Amino acid sequence: MGDVAMTIPVINAMIRSYPNVKITIVSRAFLKPIFHNIPNVSFVTADVKGKHKGIFGLYKLYKELKTLQIDVVADLHNVLRSKILGFFFKLGGYKVCKIDKGRAEKKALTQNRNFKQLKTTHERYADVFNKLGYNVTLTKEDVLPQLQLTKKVGVFIGEDQKKWIGIAPFAAFAGKTYPATQMEAVISKLSKTNQYKIILFGGPAEKKQLASWQNNYEHVINCAGVFSFEEELILIANLDIMLSMDSGNAHLAAMYGKKVVTIWGITHPYAGFYPFGQPPENALLADKEQYPLLPTSIYGNKYPEGYENVMQTITPQAVFDKIVEVIDE
Known part of the structure; x- marks a missing residue:
């Protein structure tokens, strides 16, 4: 995707x-x-x-x-x-x-x-x-326009004026998935500000985890299993910012020109999969001084012994601070 x-x-x-x-x-x-x-x-x-x-x-x-x-x-x-x-x-x-x-x-x-x-x-x-003979030069303007909200999506979000933060906390492999306890700490910090509406994205397998975060924190809503893919795209196109792993949701948000903050574990933006048009400082990277072999994988599925916890070097406070910094720019 x-x-x-x-x-x-x-x-x-x-x-x-x-x-x-x-x-x-x-x-x-x-x-x-x-x-x-x-x-x-x-x-x-x-x-x-x-x-x-x-x-x-x-x-x-x-x-x-x-x-x-x-x-x-x-x-x-x-x-x-x-x-x-x-x-x-x-x-x-x-x-x-x-x-x-x-x-x-x-x-x-x-x-x-x-x-x-x-x-x-x-x-x-x-x-x-x-x-093929076509001279293609990319510009930051080569993104899709914001989509109009449907009634169903509008009712789901509600009518308050808070800024919308999308969070896609999962990835295909554990090596590029931020630990659940640390992600929950990020969600807790964002919730306590009372300034943001936090929208959680995920697949059927993650519904239980996302539902627990929705139940435990104010201003948090879970859209997993609620919408069709087309409706999720409408929601993504209207976000103020997306927090994502090195995964598909980062690219879906970027194709609409949304602000995207990404968290990287054993993979790295140098491999060429950084979301389109995003400043390099929006990438939060695992500590290479502590884990000098990084990156150990292109897709996040391979890492040497002892590299299971590289993402723990990215603190919830660092993630929270980066989101607030980027969304308020």
Whole structure:
């Protein structure tokens, strides 16, 4: 989801620079709302667990896409499925360019041989379009407009004038998830100010944890399981700030130009997955002096013994202070 959200600035830059170009996004149906209302952009569902499953299914998808009068193909994923689909297009005489994920550079970063900023994923996406012949230059304005609140979302939030803080406290792996006790301390501090409405984001597996925080603290509401993905995007687009791990919600907020504060454990912004348009000082990093091997992973799933608790070096007070600083700028 985060990878898909990171395509938005590049697609907006394409539409801005080439208003007569039609772009067709091919992805899972769940992600379609991300692309709603972008001019000249249409969406085709890749049913990879159904009719487009396997090589023969991907060939069927290729034949369906051919009818859309496609001229060139940008593979922004570069995984087995997209490679197979791209192979069919190449056989059909189409120009196909794919993303260079910089795997060797990222391996050097996580093995502590080359600790430096790598090219961002947004830049790598732009490179694909450049190779196709389109000169794409990203600007901070290449974000989506704020969405209008629906009645359902408005009723859920209420009518007070507090600023809205979104908190997405979970990630796919423990190595990049802030400890629950420390996150609760952050929520407690924010609640006690009586200045903010705190909106918790998460999936079905996290509903119980989020519900307990909602019950224990004032001005805290849990939206997990309440809305469709499309409705959650409306909510995110109207936040004043999002606090997130190195995860998809950071990128969803950034694609609407929202302020985003991120917490990083065994991963690092240098790998290129920093939310679009955010100042580097909005990233709260684990203590590299105490844990010199950081970062130990690109995706947060690998860490050496003794690195299980790196995120505890980021105090709840530091997180609270950064949120207040950024939201009041």
